Amino acid sequence: MQTKKPATIAIYGFDHALASAITGAVDLFAQAGVTWQKIHHAxxxxxxxxxxxxxxxxxxRCVNSIMLHTDGRLDARHPPDVLLIPTIGGNIEQxxxxxxxLMPVLRTFHEQGVDIAANCTGVFLLAAAGxxxxxSATTHWGFANEFKARFPQVNLNSDKLHTYEENVFCAGGGMAWFDLALLLIERYAGADVARxxxxxxxLDLPRINQSLYAGSRRExxxxxxxxxxxxxxxxxxIKxxxxxxxxxxxxxxxxxxxNRRFKAATGQTPGHYLQSLRIDHARKLLENQKWTIEQILSQVGYDDPSTFSRLFKKRTGYSPSLYRTKFTTFVQS
Structure with a gap:
């Protein structure tokens, strides 16, 4: 029986990249179909x-000054199956x-149907290439406003942990590279191998979005x-x-x-914005207080526990009780 040839993946390195988004991705991709099999003597x-x-x-030279030796030059004449752009750890503009x-290479690969993926602020490079x-795209929640201002033609959804459209894949916060890698592993080898x-x-899966990591922000x-x-x-x-x-x-x-001015200024309706404020405040209370759900409801302007739970799960991916359990190490004793 003929063994299937491994897909080729090129990870692009550049000065001021986040080292872990490169080395971690190299390890995870290289070990897909290997580590699990070794553990089970297969x-x-x-x-x-x-x-x-x-x-x-x-x-x-990565942003932490670690020097990484490469396997060669990225060449538009030799497209891989997948190209991964890691996180920009330094000054984005620089x-x-x-x-x-890199820009014409990205455009050439895109036209040729190469799967192009970027993590965190590395998504800025994909946007700069057009x-x-x-x-649809996502990037680190902390750089969402900068991204929107610079690339208004992109449909940014910074709440999402990852997005993909056609052959372009994006992931959110700095360590979301492993979510992105698992998404690509599933694409090439199936859900069983990804699991x-x-x-x-x-690795903790599934992770649905990054809004729960963003903290309460007054946009x-x-x-x-x-x-x-x-x-x-x-x-x-908000109560x-x-x-x-x-x-x-x-x-x-x-x-x-x-309504019109609020939507124009914030990109959200007043009702959606208020809902976000309330859910974010509820998250803080779940993380830092041992209050009952009823006590928390009274602090965030909700009366109906079922409505609150539904909205909370829609925004964070977790029920209030599961969210508290997941972040229990942050709850004060």
Whole structure:
């Protein structure tokens, strides 16, 4: 019986990249179809043939000053099955300017149907090449506003841990490279091998989104002072029964004008924004207080436990009780 040839995956290295997003991905891809089999005394069947490449073939100095030797130069004439762009660990603007030669290679590979994946701030490089225009994408939640301002033509959903459209794959926060790697392993070898790889490396799955890692943030990266005033009032009074009509009256706007200006300033409706504030505050209370769910509900403006639980799970991927269990090490004794 003929053994299936491993797919080729090129991991692109560059100066100021996050070292762990390179070396960790190399290890995980190289061990797919190997570690689980060794544990169970079976014949290894590698899923990927992995190479670390750079623009010139020279070593790269990562953001932590570790030097990584490469296997050669990334060449548009020799497309791999998969190209992975790791996290930018240094100054994003500087790295984009230093990687001008990467842009035509990305566009060529995209046209040829190569699977192109990027992790965290590495997604900025895909967007700079134009291959994310009109597509869904995600990046690290902490850089979402910068990304939106720079690449408004990309459909960014920074709550998602990973996205994929056509042959382009994106992952969120810095260590989401292993979620991205497992997604690609499943694509090339099936769900069973992806699960085996996760189990062999003691990886916590499934992870649905990254919004639960973002923390409570008052998204006020706009210039509408009236809406900022409303946002501050909402954040300070989330336990109250707030209505759009009442909020509009507080800032001397009609409800219709308030809705329009709020959406234009924040990208969200007032109701969705308030819901996000309440869920984020509930998360903090679950992490740091031993209160009952009923006590928490009274602090975040909800009366119905079932409604709250449904909304909480929709946003975080966990029920309130499971969320508390998962983050129990953070609960004060």
């Amino acid at each position: 014949l290894p069947s590698p899923v990927f043939s992995v190479q670390l490449l750079s623009s010139t073939g020279a070593p790269v 790295v984009i300017n230093q990687q001008k030669s 291959i994310l225009d009109g597509k 085996q790889t996760a189990k062999a490396h003691v 006020q990266a706009h210039q509408d002072e009236i809406i900022k005033q409303a946002q501050r009032y909402m954040a300070d009074n 109250l029964k707030l209505s759009v009509d009442g909020l509009a009256a507080r800032v001397n706007l009609t409800s219709r004008t308030f």
